[in-house]
Amino acid sequence: MVWYGAGLAFVLGAVLIGASIGPAGPAWWRVPLELANRLPLVGFDSGVSEAEWNIVWKIRMPRVLLGGLVGGMLSVAGASYQGVFRNPLVDPYLLGSAAGAGLGATLALTIGRDLTTSWPIDPVPTAAFVVAVLAVGVTYAVGGAFAGSRSGVTLVLAGVAVVSFTTAIQTFVLQRNLDVVREVFQWILGRLSGATWADVVLVLPYVVVSCVVLMLHRRHLDVFRVGDDEAATLGMSVSRVRLVIVVAATLGTAAVVSVSGLIGFVGLVVPHAVRLMAGAGYRRLLPLSMMFGAGFLILADIPGRMLTSPAETPIGVVTAFVGAPFFIYLLRARPVAT
Secondary structure, eight states: OHHHHHHHHHHHHHHHHHHHOOSSSSOTTHHHHHHHHTSTTOOOOOSOOHHHHHIIIIIIHHHHHHHHHHHHHHHHHHHHHHHHTTOTTOOTTTTSHHHHHHHHHHHHHHTSGGGGGGOSSOHHHHHHHHHHHHHHHHHHHHHHHTTSSOOHHHHHHHHHHHHHHHHHHHHHHHHTOGGGHHHHHHHHTOOOTTOOHHHHHHHHHHHHHHHHHHHHTHHHHHHHTTOHHHHHHTTOOHHHHHHHHHHHHHHHHHHHHHHHOOOOSHHHHHHHHHHHHHOSOHHHHHHHHHHHHHHHHHHHHHHHHHTTTTSOOOHHHHHHHHHHHHHHHHHHHSOOOO
C-alpha cells in the first residue's frame, strides 16, 4: 500500500505542477490557491483573473490530463508487452503500432490535407489510429501464417518486418511530398501542445477499457514468466491470453499515439524503474507503472514548454534526453528481468 500511496501522490503532484507552470498565465503559486477556491464551500480571493484562469483550465489542464493518459497508457502497455513476450527490451511499439501511426499521419497530411476543412473529424489522428491497428493486425496475421503458431519470437520477427515495410512506404510518400516533411517530422517527435478537452474525451474510453483488460490479466502475465509451454501445462490458453493482451495494449497505444505523436522511452523505462523500486510481480507492476508513467510524462512536458519559449521543444526529445541515460543506468545497476 505504501507504493500505491506514493504513486498516487506522484501523479497528483505532477498534475498540480503541470497546471501551475507555463510561459503565460498567473504566478505558479496562485494556481493551487485558485484550484482550492473552486472547491465547494470554499471562497477567497486568490488574485487570479478570469482570463488567467481560462489559460489554466482551457490550455494547461487538458494538456496535463492528456499527458497523464498518454504516459500511463504507454507505461502499462510497455509492461504488458515485456511480460507477454518475456523480453525486457520491448516497448509498446514492438508490433508496428508506432510505424503504422506514423504512416497513417503521413497519408492524412499528404493525400487528405486539401480535404481537411470538409471532414467532420480531424483526419490525422483518425488515420494514425486506423493504420496503427491495421499494422499490428498484419503483424499478428503474418506471425501465425508463416510459423504455424503465434509464439512470442515469431510475432517479434513479424513486427520487425511490418515496421520496415510501413517505414519504407512512409519514406516513399514523403519523398514525393516534400512540402509536408516538416509537419510529419513535428508529429513524429511527439507533442501535447494544442491539446483540448475534446482530445481527452476522445482517448479516455480507449485508455480505460485497455487498462481494465490489462489489469484483469496481471496474474496471466506472471504465469508467462515461466515460458509458453509451462504456462500451457498450468492450464492457461497461451494463444488466447496473448491475443487479448496484445489487442488491449494495441488499442490503447494506438489511441494515445494518434493524438500525441510518437513519444519514446516511456513504455520502456518506466516499467523497469518500477521493477527496480517495487519488484517484478505484475499484480503491483501494472498499476504502479500506470501511475508513475502518467506523472513522468506530465513532468517531462514542462521543460518542453519553457526551454525555447515561445516555441516548444517536442516532448519526444525531452523523454529521450531523460530516458536514454536513465535506461543505461538501469542496465548497469541491475540486470533487467521480466
